[in-house]
Amino acid sequence: MLSFLYAIFILSVFTQLIFFYIFSKFSFTKHQYSNVLQPKVSVIICARNEAQNLSRHLEKFLTQRYTDFEVIVVNDGSTDNSSDLLHTYQKRFSHLKVVDIKSNNSYSGNKKKAISKGIKASKYDYLLFSDADCEPSSKYWISEMSSQFSTNKKIVLGYGAYRKINNSFLNKLIRFETLMTAIQYFSYVKIGLPYMGVGRNLAYHKELFIKVNGLSSHANLKSGDDDLFVNQVAKINNTAICFSKKSFTISEPNTSFKAWFNQKKRHITTANYYKPIHKLLLGFYYLSQILFWILAIILLSLSLIGEVEFWSVIVIVLIRLVLQFIILSKAAEKLDERDLSLWFPILDILLVFMQLQLFVSNLIAKPKYW
Structure with a gap:
């Protein structure tokens, strides 16, 4: 089971790196x-x-x-x-x-x-x-x-x-x-x-x-x-x-989380109507995100009790976070959001789990009013 979790963890990181490469196409482009x-x-x-x-x-x-x-x-x-x-x-x-x-x-x-x-x-x-x-x-x-x-x-x-x-x-x-x-x-x-x-x-x-x-x-x-x-x-x-x-x-x-959450509930309902290729890519990106964070937490916790090699996990996590920081920081500079850079890991994990909550919330009750 540990080998299986570790393999899925590596796969999620590899998938994230592919998407970071896609994001770099914007991060390192020049305005024309x-x-x-x-x-x-x-x-x-x-x-x-x-x-x-x-x-x-x-x-x-x-x-x-x-x-x-x-x-x-x-x-x-x-x-x-x-x-x-x-x-x-x-x-x-x-x-x-x-x-x-x-x-x-x-x-x-x-x-x-x-x-x-x-x-x-x-x-x-x-x-x-x-x-x-x-x-x-x-x-x-x-x-x-x-x-x-x-x-x-x-x-x-x-x-x-x-x-x-x-x-x-x-x-x-x-x-x-x-x-x-x-x-x-x-x-x-x-x-x-x-x-x-x-x-x-x-x-x-x-x-x-x-x-x-x-x-x-x-x-x-x-x-x-x-x-x-x-x-x-x-x-x-x-x-x-x-x-x-x-x-x-x-x-x-x-200025209130509830108002913003309800706004995002309405917005994400349209994603179901995107073209299949777009839904597939957006779905893979989100799946790789949530698997990365969940498995990173699980594997790091197991490493504390000696079940998993600590450094093998932490190095992979750091590689992913450093690449994310480099690519997103370049994009944030372009879009005048540089003050967010140091907050990326915290904001990233919170957004991933908030998006999961949005998905579950819309399954239970879809927003009726725009």
Whole structure:
């Protein structure tokens, strides 16, 4: 039995090293600009009862330093003062367009419908998406993201960061999970297997939306307006990544574990609808993670009572942790998350077991509301 556990432990580490090699494709890449011509861009933001966030962030979208763009805010059945606020902004900014979806007793908001309305109202073919609770990290957000479009590149995946909160371990865990998700979807683009993006910083050409009849293939699902759409239309040659620090969006993070946990419960439900190759790779990565940590704990515990050679286990663990640190630190530097580096082992093991809890929780009761 010990030999079997040790063999599985070695296999899990070997599998992890393969994935770290994949991640290195992003960690050690350099940011490149594909397009010297700036296309006309429609920025689309869906908002439901987001008056407070709109008052804080909308002007930063409207005052981007870019030649020709419009900002479309889809007011998705809001019952607060969003409508009045938006129409006040329209008096100041002629390039702001407001699309109102009326609220009634039977309508509680539908982001996919709102996105479709926003795209239908757009006058330009290049679309750039964000959320009402986000702000661009610089006045060059549109310029940086649109620079990745080219004749072949029709999709641009950006980084949606979360604001740093000092002395908050939960904030570190949230940002680490966001970092790991970004490393994966950026790296898979680099190896020719794009599989997802995040709706708070995502761009694509309108023709892709029209070609697949919009979001109709997963219209019955509350989620998936971003990752499932990208999973459907992204190909080896049509997807680019943008990770310059001026291209980030920044969102306000949850400040309670329960709220964040419930948010992640909703998000992971879409992974079941990914293409088989993507599900297989993501599943193998997670399985190798949880096997590594469980077996490392078991084997190190057995080594204390002389059942297993201590140094043979600790050396393998250290090799894995050092390689993880090198590769993830390079990626964290690119994505302005360097303060997380020293916390990687603790955050990694906590995230692995939290993801297991999420999986079990969704088996018991799937989230009903978005």
